[in-house]
Amino acid sequence: MSLTSDPPVGKAAASDAEREDYSALKVVPVRHPWRWAAVVVTAVLVAQFAHGLITNSGWEWDVFADFFTTRTILKAVWITIQLTFYGTALGFALGIVLAFMRLSQSPFLKSVAFTYIWAFRSIPLIVQLLFWFNLTYLYKRLDFGIPFGPGFFSFDTAGLVGAMSAAVLGLALHQAAYAAEIVRGGVLAVDGGQLEAAAALGIPRLRQLRRIVLPQAMRSILPNAANEVISLFKGTSIVSVMAIGELFYQVQVIYGRNGRVVPLLMVATVWYIILTTVLSIAQYYVERHFSRGATR
Amino acid sequence: MTAMVDIRSVHKSFGSLQVLRGIDLEVRSGEVAVVLGPSGSGKSTLLRAINHLEKVDSGWISVGGSLVGYRRQGDRLYELREREILRQRTRIGFVFQNFNLFPHLTVLENIVEAPISALRRPRKEAVRAAEALLDRVGLADKAASYPRQLSGGQQQRVAIARALALEPELLLFDEPTSALDPELVGEVLDVIKDLAHQGTTMIVVTHEIGFAREVADTVVFMDDGRIVERGTPAEVLDAPSHERTKAFLSKVL
Numbered sequence: 048m049s050l051t052s053d054p055p056v057g058k059a060a061a062s063d064a065e066r067e068d069y070s071a072l073k074v075v076p077v078r079h080p081w082r083w084a085a086v087v088v089t090a091v092l093v094a095q096f097a098h099g100l101i102t103n104s105g106w107e108w109d110v111f112a113d114f115f116t117t118r119t120i121l122k123a124v125w126i127t128i129q130l131t132f133y134g135t136a137l138g139f140a141l142g143i144v145l146a147f148m149r150l151s152q153s154p155f156l157k158s159v160a161f162t163y164i165w166a167f168r169s170i171p172l173i174v175q176l177l178f179w180f181n182l183t184y185l186y187k188r189l190d191f192g193i194p195f196g197p198g199f200f201s202f203d204t205a206g207l208v209g210a211m212s213a214a215v216l217g218l219a220l221h222q223a224a225y226a227a228e229i230v231r232g233g234v235l236a237v238d239g240g241q242l243e244a245a246a247a248l249g250i251p252r253l254r255q256l257r258r259i260v261l262p263q264a265m266r267s268i269l270p271n272a273a274n275e276v277i278s279l280f281k282g283t284s285i286v287s288v289m290a291i292g293e294l295f296y297q298v299q300v301i302y303g304r305n306g307r308v309v310p311l312l313m314v315a316t317v318w319y320i321i322l323t324t325v326l327s328i329a330q331y332y333v334e335r336h337f338s339r340g341a342t343r
Numbered sequence: 344m345t346a347m348v349d350i351r352s353v354h355k356s357f358g359s360l361q362v363l364r365g366i367d368l369e370v371r372s373g374e375v376a377v378v379l380g381p382s383g384s385g386k387s388t389l390l391r392a393i394n395h396l397e398k399v400d401s402g403w404i405s406v407g408g409s410l411v412g413y414r415r416q417g418d419r420l421y422e423l424r425e426r427e428i429l430r431q432r433t434r435i436g437f438v439f440q441n442f443n444l445f446p447h448l449t450v451l452e453n454i455v456e457a458p459i460s461a462l463r464r465p466r467k468e469a470v471r472a473a474e475a476l477l478d479r480v481g482l483a484d485k486a487a488s489y490p491r492q493l494s495g496g497q498q499q500r501v502a503i504a505r506a507l508a509l510e511p512e513l514l515l516f517d518e519p520t521s522a523l524d525p526e527l528v529g530e531v532l533d534v535i536k537d538l539a540h541q542g543t544t545m546i547v548v549t550h551e552i553g554f555a556r557e558v559a560d561t562v563v564f565m566d567d568g569r570i571v572e573r574g575t576p577a578e579v580l581d582a583p584s585h586e587r588t589k590a591f592l593s594k595v596l
């Protein structure tokens with residue numbers, strides 16, 4: 048009896064007569080009794096949980112419904128989206144620059160980028176945000192002009208760095224450190240032969256990066272970048288320490304007034320879930336776009 | 344005929360490893376030179392130096408009358424900027440052992456990319472030229488495919504078409520068939536033979552002795568960073584004068 052699908056010809060011919068014929072027999076699949084037990088237990092737990100959510104009056108679903116789409120909450124959701132968008136856009140723009148600095152041949156650029164990444168990954172975001180918020184205390188005026196020389200324009204920092212821009216700045220600078228490493232990882236994952244072929248064809252340097260390297264790097268950048276965007280999105284709740292009216296802050300303000308903590312936390316939670324879902328769906332389509340040519 | 348490629352006492356080391364130890368070689372316009380030699384003898388390094396993918400330590404290389412990687416002014420050689428080097432490379436086609444096609448671009452996009460971005464050809468014109476080239480390498484129906492959807496032999500033919508799209512005056516092939524299954528080698532060699540018959544100047548590194556015998560005007564045998572022997576296929580392949588050439592040929596034949 049042979050396990051291969053095409054047995055050696057000579058042997059098969061010799062033993063043809065004595066080979067058994069299994070084709071008429073019925074196939075019985077393997078049974079998994081423990082799997083069924085686990086399914087039953089889990090189903091009971093899920094049902095209990097759902098039952099609790101619906102029947103326990105502590106959740107106060109009526110309060111939830113009242114507040115879910117009020118103007119204040121919608122405005123707060125919009126601010127959260129803005130923080131995420133600007134934080135991501137600026138963070139990744141700076142991150143790409145830092146990544147290419149780290150990949151460059153210049154020891155100076157390399158070490159500046161390395162130091163930046165080291166510093167911003169070391170300082171907790173919340174500490175950093177409070178620093179930015181108190182920028183006025185550190186630098187009273189910003190001067191634009193010849194470095195170390197006379198200034199042409201100047202601003203009072205109090206007017207320049209409002210709470211919102213301080214928050215965006217903090218989120219973006221923090222994000223840039225992580226984005227840089229993600230982009231660098233993606234670029235390193237592109238086969239060196241690709242750049243070599245592009246160079247051999249005389250394709251201009253910037254075009255090599257934009258047209259050949261980055262689209263291929265995107266495949267490994269995207270899953271990590273999506274993680275970052277989603278965690279930044281939820282991380283915006285930290286900004287509530289700066290009294291910015293984003294979702295989590297606004298919810299706190301409201302339950303501070305009416306004392307309905309649980310349903311209002313649920314308002315925030317459900318909004319976070321909805322928007323994360325939207326981001327995940329977007330991720331799917333963006334990844335699909337960049338996987339062109341990746342499979343047969 | 345004039346020298347298309349002129350290589351003079353080229354030396355190159357990687358750290359303490361001397362890879363090229365004084366290479367002198369001339370390839371005339373329209374000539375097909377086949378470079379043979381054992382692994383590690385410096386064949387790839389030499390080809391890459393001709394295209395300035397590798398900078399030489401001393402000596403010089405000129406292609407089509409202009410120095411590769413440098414500009415002469417009076418009694419000085421100025422190193423070219425990257426942009427000028429890139430422009431020089433558009434006159435030299437390079438075909439890699441591993442094809443190095445761009446996997447995220449279709450076959451057609453692979454071919455038109457350099458003419459459009461490096462030579463600033465109008466897209467329409469580049470596409471028309473690319474279609475003609477695909478036809479020439481027998482892949483007219485694969486324009487919209489992605490490289491991974493093609494066999495190795497087809498990919499290498501696309502890579503050749505991509506190199507030809509710049510209308511180079513010199514073609515360099517680095518073991519164009521070594522990554523291919525034996526039954527696919529023929530289709531790629533046929534394309535290269537065609538080019539040879541049309542008078543394209545090329546330098547081909549290969550282990551295909553039969554191809555060398557049939558197509559080469561000159562066979563060059565390299566060993567340990569030096570050119571040991573050069574001559575017509577009949578001279579080098581059938582009546583080698585050096586022991587090392589004999590030893591090598593007895594192994595590959």
Ligand SMILES: Nc1ncnc2c1ncn2[C@@H]1O[C@H](COP(=O)(O)OP(=O)(O)OP(=O)(O)O)[C@@H](O)[C@H]1O
Pocket residue numbers: 357360362380381382383384385386387388389
């Ligand atoms: N970038 C590099 N850094 C260090 N050593 C290198 C580098 N490129 C090539 N070498 C070394 O130089 C020597 C010659 O390499 P080369 O690739 O030119 O050989 P080859 O004749 O093409 O061999 P093969 O037939 O195996 O392709 C080898 O010993 C190789 O290890």
Ligand SMILES: [Mg+2]
Pocket residue numbers: 386387388517518
């Ligand atoms: Mg080689």
